Amino acid sequence: MINDVQNKLQSFPIKEFQDDLINWYLAEKRDLPWRKDQDPYKVWVSEIMLQQTRVDTVIPYFNAFITKFPTINALADADEEEVLKAWEGLGYYSRVRNLQAAVKEVKETYSGKVPDSPLEISKLKGVGPYTKGAILSIAYNIPEPAVDGNVMRVLSRILSIWEDIAKPKTRKIFEEATYELISKEDPSSFNQAVMELGALICTPTSPKCLLCPVREHCTAFDEGVQSELPIKSKKKKPKPLQMAAAVLYDNTGKLYIHKRPPAGLLANLWEYPNLELDSMSGKTYRDQLGEFLLNEYGIEAELSELTGTVEHVFSHLIWNISVFIGKVKNVNDTNLLPVTEEELQRYAFPVSHQKIYQIYKKADLS
Template structure:
């Protein structure tokens, strides 16, 4: 591969000098424990630093060591992840940490071969943990890195394609500062986060502007190239908030796999058509009398990356029976102990406004 950079040493020095001076003071940057680095990198997948910080701090308070997390109940782990999204990250991390406890004597693997075997550890996270925790010169290519490199070297490959990622990893292998792999990888990501931003990059403040091919050609706003995603499909739901005579609410645990696996929710049905009887029939299964017009209460809209939930919420009070084994009746206080997706937190919140 042709590296069009003029002076590698000069580039590394300009980048690292800037990073040494300007790097943000982040909780996980005060840590050297590979377990803590690992947790931060899992949380940072698809998620902004500002969102992660409070979750990370709380998580470390609850599970200070790898052993603590490995020994914890899954429900507690999910509760600590509540609202962060992509809950398979939490389940996979929990599985992987138990694997490290049992198969690696509690020490996070420091080789690419071993660390990649862990659930939820893909090419990015493997490189990030190896470089940041162990200073191994492995590439850690995330969206920030692809954006920075696509501009530095005017690469017009679609960064959504798998082939492009290999190209960027190879590029990092060629330009990484071998003895400062941790700082180098973090510096590139930091540059992408605070200077080389998706829109309106701050080129005038950029420490490596003089090495940047896109800036030289004035095409920084055209990069990176990325195919547009399809709009999410809309699913119509009717959710049922049943409150029994003891002011307990009917909730249920979602299946072990798929969307929002193992989280709790108010029972609902998919309503393909705007029919009137379906919610009544659904409620009748619990011995509750619900009518479309009488019990309709509230609308909740929730947007995921691949679908939209438009939820009509129905409320009813009275005796509740015929509870399934995955279902529970919980008081308002007890609801707080269970993990709900944000969409159903919105439903819960509507109960406070009366």
């Protein structure tokens, strides 16, 4: 297949393609906050945030994050709790844990300068083949491929590549093609231009081919198959889980929260005590929750009737959470943290547990 693509590139007008694409990009590119300079740190932060995340979502997070942590050293020295809080709501939280670990590595091993060699930058946590190429090309103007979903969609149409872009090994085909296609004079603009084209013109559904600056070089458009490319196999559906959660409060008005383990789903985030329910147990959700609070956290609470439900969809799971409110009667040895509602604002919660808190706020506690 790689030979197949190499053959197509033999007769492809590479120089004209580069010029048309880059000229369009320079004229039409969006004014995004991470494009104000080529600071490798800011490019890096933006690329991590943009992984599987829309530009419009990222913009406010990026601005706040850079204000809070303007430099490598600032992020390296920051309190982990504060860093996680700055990521709250963005999702894929291991991204920011890896980012801070990598930034510490840059501070210590590379004197605070983001390395500009493919080998060194690849060793940094959270920097995979895409992010490596993105930083090297955008920040350092080095002609490395940065193959993301946009690049695979655009090039699959331009070159009529019918491989399944959902398969990991397929990325290699597009990297090989990009080595040939990329502008050696302006790799930064070239890589960003392909992604910008994918975001604005060569969209997944109903691509705006009549506005496309490289339409005359597009094999798929020429053959009228642009809407059938790229080929992308389906992902499986998320699996539903029945859960119960308790918002516990005591007579001083404090709420009892729990820090999730440092690995796995929502690692290191805070949550209201909760468990996965056993529908075969014959016990009510409320009783299962009450026993769990006692056994797991040594807390006796007077639980409400069902106060509300939260549904939260992850990429691979659906949580169906029954929410109860509990007045704490007796606390033994517990690893729950009692906090005031003001202190609550300092801790990072996943969106699902923000929804749980909203149910508590709306409930009538009389």
